[in-house]
Amino acid sequence: MSHDVSWLEQYMSDAKAGTLAAPPSAWWIVTRACNLNCYYCFADARKKDPDELDTAEAMAVLEDFAASGLMFVTFLGGEPLVRKDIYRLVDHSTDLGLYTALLTNGLNVREDKIDRLVDAGLEMIGVSIDSTEAATHDSVRGVRGSLDWTRRVVRHAVRRGVRTSVRIVVSEDSYESIPDLFRWAVDEGVEELILLPMFMVGRAAGGAEDRRADIVGKRLFLDSLRRLRRLGEPLGISVPVQETLACPQGIELRPPTDRHHHAGHAAGFELSSGCKVGRFMISVQPNGDVYPCPFVHTSIGNLRTRSVTDIWRSPLLRRARGEDLGCLARSMIHTGRADVADPTYRADAARLLAELPAPAEGGDRPAAGDLPFVPVDGLSLASHRARGEG
Ligand SMILES: C[S@@+](CC[C@H](N)C(=O)[O-])C[C@H]1O[C@@H](n2cnc3c(N)ncnc32)[C@H](O)[C@@H]1O
Numbered sequence: 001m002s003h004d005v006s007w008l009e010q011y012m013s014d015a016k017a018g019t020l021a022a023p024p025s026a027w028w029i030v031t032r033a034c035n036l037n038c039y040y041c042f043a044d045a046r047k048k049d050p051d052e053l054d055t056a057e058a059m060a061v062l063e064d065f066a067a068s069g070l071m072f073v074t075f076l077g078g079e080p081l082v083r084k085d086i087y088r089l090v091d092h093s094t095d096l097g098l099y100t101a102l103l104t105n106g107l108n109v110r111e112d113k114i115d116r117l118v119d120a121g122l123e124m125i126g127v128s129i130d131s132t133e134a135a136t137h138d139s140v141r142g143v144r145g146s147l148d149w150t151r152r153v154v155r156h157a158v159r160r161g162v163r164t165s166v167r168i169v170v171s172e173d174s175y176e177s178i179p180d181l182f183r184w185a186v187d188e189g190v191e192e193l194i195l196l197p198m199f200m201v202g203r204a205a206g207g208a209e210d211r212r213a214d215i216v217g218k219r220l221f222l223d224s225l226r227r228l229r230r231l232g233e234p235l236g237i238s239v240p241v242q243e244t245l246a247c248p249q250g251i252e253l254r255p256p257t258d259r260h261h262h263a264g265h266a267a268g269f270e271l272s273s274g275c276k277v278g279r280f281m282i283s284v285q286p287n288g289d290v291y292p293c294p295f296v297h298t299s300i301g302n303l304r305t306r307s308v309t310d311i312w313r314s315p316l317l318r319r320a321r322g323e324d325l326g327c328l329a330r331s332m333i334h335t336g337r338a339d340v341a342d343p344t345y346r347a348d349a350a351r352l353l354a355e356l357p358a359p360a361e362g363g364d365r366p367a368a369g370d371l372p373f374v375p376v377d378g379l380s381l382a383s384h385r386a387r388g389e390g
């Protein structure tokens with residue numbers, strides 16, 4: 001794709017104003033098949049859905065995106081590299097002029113696979129990690145040896161010069177490791193670190209204390225960002241903290257040379273402030289259903305039968321463009337509805353927690369040990385195991 005980015009500033013300001021005819025960015029779960037089994041997976045990934053878009057349908061969606069003015073596509077899953085046609089999709093996407101990114105768990109991703117992606121035009125690769133300790137990362141992700149793969153993929157991607165991001169879900173398992181992961185990412189030459197609060201959706205959901213876990217998880221996430229802000233300061237790395245919202249946050253460890261170009265991609269999610277629903281992005285399911293955000297699980301249309309421009313006019317998105325509703329993922333978690341304001345937005349966490357029914361006493365909750373917080377059901381592998389999952 002062309003690296004002339006003079007158009008981007010106006011494009012992003014139109015996105016912010018909510019005047020674009022299509023979203024700037026699509027986060028596309030191209031398959032629900034996955035070779036790992038993370039206990040918190042928001043996509044509840046395991047097996048391929050029977051109605052997954054096939055290659056021809058996926059190509060047609062990319063063409064619709066390009067025709068609409070959408071600029072940035074991120075392939076995720078499940079594990080997108082499990083799809084045999086992923087290189088063709090990346091190739092087609094970049095041929096159409098779409099800035100194309102891909103998120104991977106790294107497992108079995110040998111150097112030649114990364115090379116093929118880069119040769120197909122991939123511009124950004126994101127790799128997920130949960131801890132510097134193999135025992136923790138591997139048990140959270142469900143496969144022994146997966147941390148080694150993650151590290152190797154990051155190293156080779158940086159070497160190949162594709163923009164590389166490392167993504168950390170803040171949980172009771174990852175919390176302690178986050179400063180070390182930050183230092184490791186800086187040392188490896190990683191360009192972007194993404195911190196994600198754990199959203200109690202998909203496989204993370206279903207516990208009696210999901211609402212409590214969401215409020216505590218948001219605190220843990222903000223606390224982690226504040227710790228990174230202190231670490232980043234002497235290195236000249238700025239760490240933004242959106243105190244009220246707690247939406248996934250990008251941290252530029254190395255500002256891109258072509259700054260606006262890359263910032264434009266991430267503005268679809270991690271680098272712009274405020275809720276992105278209705279302004280910056282959509283999330284696409286394997287069967288073409290469109291969700292307002294990867295963490296807001298309600299369909300607003302299907303790309304098999306409607307264009308992205310048409311779906312972008314959905315009443316829910318128009319409402320989100322007109323009102324500041326907070327985080328719609330949290331509206332869903334706390335009320336079961338996406339069309340109401342987020343009850344945790346700008347609210348005092350201690351008051352919210354006090355208003356929830358008291359947690360069940362005892363049970364199999366992990367002990368606090370050395371953790372700087374009291375463990376909450378849902379935010380750790382141990383608590384999912386105690387529920388009989390994981
Ligand atoms: C669903 S994964 C798909 C891509 C790939 N399989 C991977 O693991 O990176 C996309 C990203 O979402 C993160 N994620 C998964 N479940 C989450 C949740 N409940 N809340 C926040 N982020 C989550 C993952 O850690 C990963 O960084």
Ligand code: SF4
Pocket residue numbers: 245246247248274275276277293294295296326327328329330
């Ligand atoms: S609903 Fe909005 S604030 Fe919440 S995660 Fe999605 S984009 Fe961020």
